[in-house]
Amino acid sequence: MKDYSIFDVIGPVMVGPSSSHTAGAVKLAKTAMELSEKGFYKVIFYLHGSFAKTYKGHGTDKALVAGVLGFEPSDERVKHSLDIAKSNNLTIEFKEIEFEYAHPNTAKIEFHYLNSPSFFVIGSSIGGGNVVITNINGDDVEFTGQYPTILLKYIDKKGMISQISTILSNNEINIASMKVTRSNNLATFVCETDNLITDSAKEEILKIKDIEIAKFINPVRS
Amino acid sequence: MYNKAFDVIKLCEQENKKISEIAILKEAKMRNLTEKDVIDEMKSVLEIMKKSATSGLESPIISHSKITGGNAVKINNYLNSNKSLSGDLINKAMAMAVSTSEVNASMGVICAAPTAGASGILPSSILNAKEKLGSSDEDLVNALFTAAVIGELATKNATVSGAEGGCQAECGVAASMSAAAIVEMAGGSPIDSFNAASFALINVMGLICDPVAGLVEYPCFLRNASGVVNAFVSADLALAGVQSLIPFDEVLEAMYKVGKSLPETLRETALGGIATTPAAKEIARRFYNGTTE
Ligand code: SF4
Numbered sequence: 001m002k003d004y005s006i007f008d009v010i011g012p013v014m015v016g017p018s019s020s021h022t023a024g025a026v027k028l029a030k031t032a033m034e035l036s037e038k039g040f041y042k043v044i045f046y047l048h049g050s051f052a053k054t055y056k057g058h059g060t061d062k063a064l065v066a067g068v069l070g071f072e073p074s075d076e077r078v079k080h081s082l083d084i085a086k087s088n089n090l091t092i093e094f095k096e097i098e099f100e101y102a103h104p105n106t107a108k109i110e111f112h113y114l115n116s117p118s119f120f121v122i123g124s125s126i127g128g129g130n131v132v133i134t135n136i137n138g139d140d141v142e143f144t145g146q147y148p149t150i151l152l153k154y155i156d157k158k159g160m161i162s163q164i165s166t167i168l169s170n171n172e173i174n175i176a177s178m179k180v181t182r183s184n185n186l187a188t189f190v191c192e193t194d195n196l197i198t199d200s201a202k203e204e205i206l207k208i209k210d211i212e213i214a215k216f217i218n219p220v221r222s
Numbered sequence: 223m224y225n226k227a228f229d230v231i232k233l234c235e236q237e238n239k240k241i242s243e244i245a246i247l248k249e250a251k252m253r254n255l256t257e258k259d260v261i262d263e264m265k266s267v268l269e270i271m272k273k274s275a276t277s278g279l280e281s282p283i284i285s286h287s288k289i290t291g292g293n294a295v296k297i298n299n300y301l302n303s304n305k306s307l308s309g310d311l312i313n314k315a316m317a318m319a320v321s322t323s324e325v326n327a328s329m330g331v332i333c334a335a336p337t338a339g340a341s342g343i344l345p346s347s348i349l350n351a352k353e354k355l356g357s358s359d360e361d362l363v364n365a366l367f368t369a370a371v372i373g374e375l376a377t378k379n380a381t382v383s384g385a386e387g388g389c390q391a392e393c394g395v396a397a398s399m400s401a402a403a404i405v406e407m408a409g410g411s412p413i414d415s416f417n418a419a420s421f422a423l424i425n426v427m428g429l430i431c432d433p434v435a436g437l438v439e440y441p442c443f444l445r446n447a448s449g450v451v452n453a454f455v456s457a458d459l460a461l462a463g464v465q466s467l468i469p470f471d472e473v474l475e476a477m478y479k480v481g482k483s484l485p486e487t488l489r490e491t492a493l494g495g496i497a498t499t500p501a502a503k504e505i506a507r508r509f510y511n512g513t514t515e
Contacts, residue, residue, distance in 0.1 A: 003223075006249045007263065009373035009382075010344075010366055013270050013333045016326030017286065017438040023338070050436075057287045057437040057509065059329045079329040127383060129334075 012129050013074040020105055021051070021058035024125030026078060029067020031133060031145040032109040032121035034217050042112040043068050043090065046097040049104035051125075055094070064107065065092055073129060103132075139188045140181060145219055147176055147192035150205070153213040156187040163208055168193065171201040186212070223248045227375055227416050227470040234412040241402070241412050242364035245371045264363045267333050271322070271345035274332045278321030285327035287509055290439045294321040297447075308451075311350055315454065316447040318346035323443035336373040336382040339438045340389075340396035342446035344369055347400035347453045351407050361407055368406045369399035372419050379471065380478035384431035385490040387481025393445040394429055394477065397422040400453035401460070410461050416470040418460035422452050423473050428480050430488035432495025435506035441496060 014023035029045075045064050047055055055061050059079070066081035069088070077084060085092050091112075099106055103124035110120040122135035132144050136151070143149050154160055161180065168175060174194040181188045197216045206214055224230045224244070233244050249260045277283070282292030297317035300306055306313045322342035326332045335344040348365045351357065357365075373382065376395045381387040401418035410418070426449075434440045460466075466473070487494030496502055 003252060004374050004377055005253060006245055006260070006367060006370040006374065007267075009370045009377060010264075010267060010335050011333055013267065013331060014338065015329050016332050016338050016341075017329065019334055019338050022329070023334075054436050056512075057435060059286050062329065074331055076331055127385070128337075 014129060015059075015063075015073065015075070015078045018058045019129040020125045020127050021054065021060045022063045022078075023073040023129040024105065024127070024131050025051070025060045025063035025107070026067045026071060026073040026075075027129060027145065028107060028123045028125055028131040028133075029064040029109055030070060030072070031067075031131060031217065032111075032123065033068045033070060035121055035133075035136060035151065035215050036111040036119050037113065037116070040068075040111040040113055041089070041091060042093070044093045044095060044110040044112070046095050046108040046110070048097050048099045048102050048106040048108075051105045051107055052096040061094060064109070068109070068111075106134075136188075139183070141188065141190045142179065143177075143190050143192055145217055148173075148195065148197045148219065149215075149217045150189070150191045150193065150197060151213070151215040151217075152189040152205070152211055154187055154189065154208075155210040155212070156182055156185050157210065160187070160208070160210075161189070164189070164191070164205060167201055167204045167208075171198055171204075173197060173201055223251075224371075225375075225378055227419075227474075230371060230375070231412055231416065240364070240368070240406055241371050241415055242367040242406060245367040246364075249367075261363060264366050265359070267366060268359065268362055270331060270333045271335075272349065274322040274325040274330065275318040275342070275345040275349055276321060277330070278324040279317055283321075283324040283328050283330070285324065285437075285439050286329050287327070287435070287437050287439065289435065289437065289505060289509060290327060290443065291324055293443065294318070294324055311354060312451055312454070314353070315346050315350040315450045318349060319343055319446040319450040320443050322346065323439075323446045327437075327439045327443070335369070336377065336395055336399070337384070337392045339384060339433075339442045340392040340446065340449065342443070343393065343396035343449040343453060344400045344403070346446075346450045347404050348407065350450075350454075351404040351457075355407055357407050365403035365407050368415060369403035372399040372402045372415075375470070376474055376477075380474045381481060387478065388429055388484050388489055389431040389445055390423070390426050390429040390477055391481055392431070393442075393449040394423050394426040396446075397426065397449040397452040397456065400450065401456040404453065404457045405460055408457065408461055410457075414460045417464070417466040418456045420466035420468060420470045420473045421456035421459050421464075423477055424466075424468070425452050425456065427477060428484075430484060430495050431490045432488060432497040433490065433492055434497050434502040435509050436492040436497070437509075
């Protein structure tokens, strides 16, 4: 039987009113923001299902905007995020969308930049404040952001995975799960680890040739 | 370390410890922390709870949807008028439970216990038991660990989600957690705590989830008020020596089965119960048309 922390039961500390529509929405958008490049001037939120239907009442809009501003689900400022975004000159739009076979609380979060192409992340808030990221810029993925996560995109060739896993094990980082998908000659690599990803591990991974995109997410307990 | 109430009781007896002590040891071991670390973490939770349970008492808090609010103040004023039928403790407990519910509905900061919708019950229970018993903050922190064990057992063996098990799984489990916690504060044994936890859950077995307009507001705050009363009643029954005929593990299993056999319309979908009354539909219609004020 899965063991729970006491603070999974008494917790999370969060802004209300709903762990899936509010706290989970903050976390979803924050994870998306961490995957994106800095310097976006506009974010468009495409809302699906129950997110689209009840976002006003649960403050899902404020929660999502708080997430892209980098706030935690327990931050008092979540409530005022729309005003904060405005004073930061960040443009925000909400649109309804229908995804096929998606979880009811799903959003596509699209980041816009002045001098580079836009970038999007799709994910769902699956209850209790937990989220799952299912697509990054067109690549299907699946991770929760609950564990430290490494996300890489590289030109597919032999020996990449063993290079990466050697670096991790040399840095005493234990792999919890790993998934690699390929399209054309590009591979998308998602790996969740048991230990925090250290700066030295990041540096070594970034030195590997032919890695086009690398993202590292270390979760904060909230 | 434990998956059932049976295991917890055995551990308490073998090691001559309270439920809270077992919980602190388990948490420290599981996360490789010191006991002091986990106790400190719980202290910060207690501070959040104190704030949410009192901030709605003096000035009205209106919900984010503007559909509900200001009721904690009303209950508190009524209590101060000395006219209440059910007395100071019960009215104060209801006011404080509703305060947290209102903080939640207004996008304020709360601690889910076990969920955001039911978050008013536990803070109010322990804070009002403290008033009555003259307990210390340390006792409150311990009580939160005891409550968490009940919630953990419910999470492992049943559910604490309204969408899966109805409100019995949210406000019912919250009352159950609270009852066990305040029994320990009052000096009851682990078995007394589990008796109280059983009573609280049995009292609301089958309670559905039917939020008006699909929002965590109404009847949620009412069920936080009745939930804290349920906790006190159940705790007193157990402390008086009333025994539960059904062990807590079996009560949980029964609750889970009842939850699963509830039709989906009565599990958070707002498609049944009071959510589909004409009045509720009108509130929902006005809200989604943007004309609530
Ligand atoms: S009625 Fe439903 S939403 Fe409200 S507290 Fe109960 S379970 Fe939660």
